[in-house]
Amino acid sequence: MNKYIVKCPGCGEVRDPYALHCPDDDALPRTEYFKKQIEPTDMPGIWRYYDWLPVNGIIEKGSGRPVTYKSEGFAKELGLNDLNITFNGYWPEKEGAIRTCSFKDLESFPTIQRLMEHNEKRILVVASAGNTARAFTHVASITGYPVLLIVPKNSTYRLWTTEEDTSSVCTVTVDGDYYQAIAMAEKIAARDGFVSEGGARNVARRDGMGTVMLDAVLTTKSLPQHYFQAVGSGTGGISAWEASMRLIEDGRFGNNMPRLHLAQNLPCAPLYSTWTGEQTNGNCPEEMYDDVLFNRKPPYGAIGGVKDALDDTNGIIYGITNKEADQARKLFEENEGIDILPAPAIACAAIMKALEKGEIKADESIVLNITGGGQKRLEEELPTRQLGVDLEVSSDDTDAENKILEKVAELLKNRGY
Ligand SMILES: Cc1ncc(COP(=O)(O)O)c(C=O)c1O
Incomplete structure (x- = not known):
């Protein structure tokens, strides 16, 4: 049973639950839960607050909570x-x-759960200065959901994981800052077969x-x-x-x-x-x-x-x-x-x-x-390993987009994604 609707706080209209934009204004879509009094559940990690998360199922493994x-x-x-x-x-x-030692896990778990229950098959594009990339890598490794990370080159030291199988993740570094990584991610996310994680506009x-x-x-x-x-x-x-x-x-x-x-x-x-x-x-x-x-x-x-x-x-x-x-x-x-x-x-x-x-x-x-x-x-307590970089591009390389698409095809599409 559905437990929420998504409304535009600008015009007050109910919108498609997956919409990132309202057609009439620039407002950030917002969820409205039918249950007005939250009851913590005994489910693991973040799912303790399931009542007020925009999902209709959970990823059992790997989630922590605040x-x-x-x-x-x-x-x-x-x-x-x-x-x-x-x-x-x-x-x-x-x-x-x-x-992953940051609150970005609170974003990555509901986002990927929501994509999976929506039967989304496209590759998720995530631009990150590092901690968000680590959080999405973690959930992608657990679920096998395909993710393309676009990260500034200087942030790659933040790409470590405690998981063994990261084969659903493709990592591209951009020689530039976070903004340039975002700009590149936007271009790729607009292509067929890719979906944007939506940033602040994503209710999950x-x-x-x-x-x-x-x-x-x-x-x-x-x-x-x-x-x-x-x-x-x-x-x-x-x-x-x-x-x-x-x-x-x-x-x-x-x-x-x-x-x-x-x-x-x-x-x-x-x-x-x-x-x-x-x-x-x-x-x-x-x-x-x-x-x-x-x-x-x-x-x-x-x-x-x-x-x-x-x-x-x-x-x-x-x-x-x-x-x-x-x-x-x-x-x-x-x-x-x-x-x-x-x-x-x-x-x-x-x-x-x-x-x-x-x-x-x-x-x-x-x-x-x-x-x-x-x-x-x-x-000190758990084994971690550094995530490999699959491709490095420069932000002023006019062919960067094509290079990324080729690399994704080689790595993810050939793996059946
Ligand atoms: C540890 C940590 N704290 C705070 C922030 C700031 O979060 P936001 O960009 O959502 O304001 C970030 C962003 O990556 C972060 O990694």
């Missing part, structure tokens, strides 16, 4: 009394079982990331006053806002819309610049603490996008320097006892900045989304 706990060490250092950490990654003692990606807020609220039993996250596209921020709307409608967790505190890495912070009007100049993404946070085309102004999310939550965006991020990361790791990826250190630094600026108070309830962590821990 896990929320009340911070003691980091909270004490900052003088905060109600800091809740929602951790996405590998941390067995806390039941953290995300094998957003509702998957919305499980961070669901886990936080179902653990603490109330909507927090503040939510902190490091953002590139800002899609996680939109997801937290949408999940909060559903939780308010649920009725059991209060009426408080959490304030979004989004954090970007200076000087490469397009959302921060657009929102504050402040110009930031630098060598991007080379100078960044974590280049996964560089997205030159974030869904800012679209209906239901980052601007609407900030306006509706009285939200704020912080610009964080590398030095601030580094200090915050050390303080977090020393006091919480787990390693984190560089991106969430930007969110940790934003909490410190928010305190300095008086944007949050010691007794207020706060959720900090640690978007990735436990990689060092995982590497």
